[in-house]
Amino acid sequence: MVLESAFPAAALPDPFFPQAYRVGSSRRELPDTVTLEIVPLVGRRPAFSPGQFNMLYVFGVGEIAVSLSGDSADAAHFVHTVRDVGAVSKAITKLESGATIGLRGPFGVGWPVEAAQGSDVVIVAGGLGLAPLRPAIYHILANRAHYGQVTILFGSRNPHDMLYRHELEQWRQHLDISIEITVDHADAGWRGNVGVVPALIPRATFDPHSTVALICGPEVMMRYTVRALHEAGVMPERIYLSMERNMKCAIGLCGHCQFGPAFICKDGPVMQFDKIAGIFAIREV
Amino acid sequence: MKGLEHILQEHTFFAGLAPEYSALVAGCARNHRFNAGDYLFREGESANEFFLIRHGKVALEIVAPGQTPIVFATLGEGEIVGAAWLVPPYCWTYDARAVELVRAIGIDAACLRGKCEADHHLGYEMMKRFLPVFVKQLQATQLQILDVYGKR
Numbered sequence: 549m550v551l552e553s554a555f556p557a558a559a560l561p562d563p564f565f566p567q568a569y570r571v572g573s574s575r576r577e578l579p580d581t582v583t584l585e586i587v588p589l590v591g592r593r594p595a596f597s598p599g600q601f602n603m604l605y606v607f608g609v610g611e612i613a614v615s616l617s618g619d620s621a622d623a624a625h626f627v628h629t630v631r632d633v634g635a636v637s638k639a640i641t642k643l644e645s646g647a648t649i650g651l652r653g654p655f656g657v658g659w660p661v662e663a664a665q666g667s668d669v670v671i672v673a674g675g676l677g678l679a680p681l682r683p684a685i686y687h688i689l690a691n692r693a694h695y696g697q698v699t700i701l702f703g704s705r706n707p708h709d710m711l712y713r714h715e716l717e718q719w720r721q722h723l724d725i726s727i728e729i730t731v732d733h734a735d736a737g738w739r740g741n742v743g744v745v746p747a748l749i750p751r752a753t754f755d756p757h758s759t760v761a762l763i764c765g766p767e768v769m770m771r772y773t774v775r776a777l778h779e780a781g782v783m784p785e786r787i788y789l790s791m792e793r794n795m796k797c798a799i800g801l802c803g804h805c806q807f808g809p810a811f812i813c814k815d816g817p818v819m820q821f822d823k824i825a826g827i828f829a830i831r832e833v
Numbered sequence: 834m835k836g837l838e839h840i841l842q843e844h845t846f847f848a849g850l851a852p853e854y855s856a857l858v859a860g861c862a863r864n865h866r867f868n869a870g871d872y873l874f875r876e877g878e879s880a881n882e883f884f885l886i887r888h889g890k891v892a893l894e895i896v897a898p899g900q901t902p903i904v905f906a907t908l909g910e911g912e913i914v915g916a917a918w919l920v921p922p923y924c925w926t927y928d929a930r931a932v933e934l935v936r937a938i939g940i941d942a943a944c945l946r947g948k949c950e951a952d953h954h955l956g957y958e959m960m961k962r963f964l965p966v967f968v969k970q971l972q973a974t975q976l977q978i979l980d981v982y983g984k985r
Contacts, residue, residue, distance in 0.1 A: 765981070
């Protein structure tokens with residue numbers, strides 16, 4: 549693979565050529581999870597929509613798809629939160645400030661933050677699933693007057709594994725959004741909710757007929773969440789999920805991320821539930 | 834001041850219950866207030882009463898000797914605490930602790946069981962309300978034990 553740095557990043561001369569970026573900062577969120585701010589070596593970073601992803605390339609190791617988790621309005625850098633789960637992600641979590649990394653993107657279809665204007669918004673995140681939703685939350689908070697009731701429901705394994713804890717506390721200070729956090733297990737010192745995140749849905753206040761739901765997390769958690777939203781009266785076409793499959797080319801050519809008739813990299817990762825309802829629970833897909 | 838029967842009818846769990854049944858249930862009910870840290874019941878005690886939470890949060894926890902209690906669920910306004918009153922030997926299998934000030938309606942279990950036995954329509958109404966709660970709790974437990982946020 550050839551590293552292309554002669555062109556400004558925004559020009560995207562070839563979707564297969566990684567652009568050279570520099571790690572501006574690396575912050576450890578959890579023992580196995582870091583957040584990187586990365587800036588192009590040349591030019592400005594391309595614009596992105598909340599929910600899109602980049603392909604991050606660690607030289608000599610490999611390339612993986614990683615959702616954007618920063619503010620789309622902050623043009624200075626890309627932000628990615630990465631958990632060490634494999635060879636490439638492990639290498640990314642070990643990158644230090646000043647390291648060079650290859651990047652292709654942004655790719656894919658993001659959250660419907662513009663189409664959701666005028667509606668109530670219910671955001672349901674599980675574990676690291678909060679990372680791809682964070683740009684949508686930034687966008688909604690920055691344009692708060694354009695949305696109805698905004699509810700954020702976040703589930704984590706335990707209080708110690710909570711992603712973006714400081715930011716969650718900051719969002720809690722907003723009087724015009726509702727945020728509920730739950731953990732699967734806790735000791736008696738935890739004063740918050742204990743239980744799975746779909747169980748928060750019946751307790752939340754929103755108008756199901758004018759609600760847009762954005763969900764990201766482990767697929768099993770999303771299945772249960774979709775059911776809970778359905779029982780609450782939210783229609784399938786108003787539910788959006790961020791899907792995950794093994795993405796390679798990122799432009800819908802190689803077929804690695806095929807999901808029924810769609811490619812997650814090109815037609816997703818954010819998908820409208822009514823479009824995938826028929827294949828969502830089929831294990832072979 | 835609202836009577837117990839009126840409070841019961843307004844509670845999510847009893848929404849839509851026929852007035853004659855509300856009156857029967859209210860005959861077994863009484864108000865409770867638990868301060869933060871108070872226990873609604875403890876593991877091993879007889880399940881003489883179950884609770885409808887009107888306000889506040891209750892933690893359900895299990896204690897192993899020499900270890901910190903593990904909270905496996907929290908329940909809030911509109912929810913029900915306790916199912917052991919329905920199933921012999923009518924004995925609690927976990928602790929229920931008020932995380933904050935809790936206002937609840939307690940339903941005398943033996944009283945309600947007796948009324949359900951005498952009037953099976955009432956018993957069926959109760960079962961129709963309790964069964965979905967049990968199923969939801971079972972589904973939540975299934976998801977919990979999958980440990981979906983752990984590394985695959």
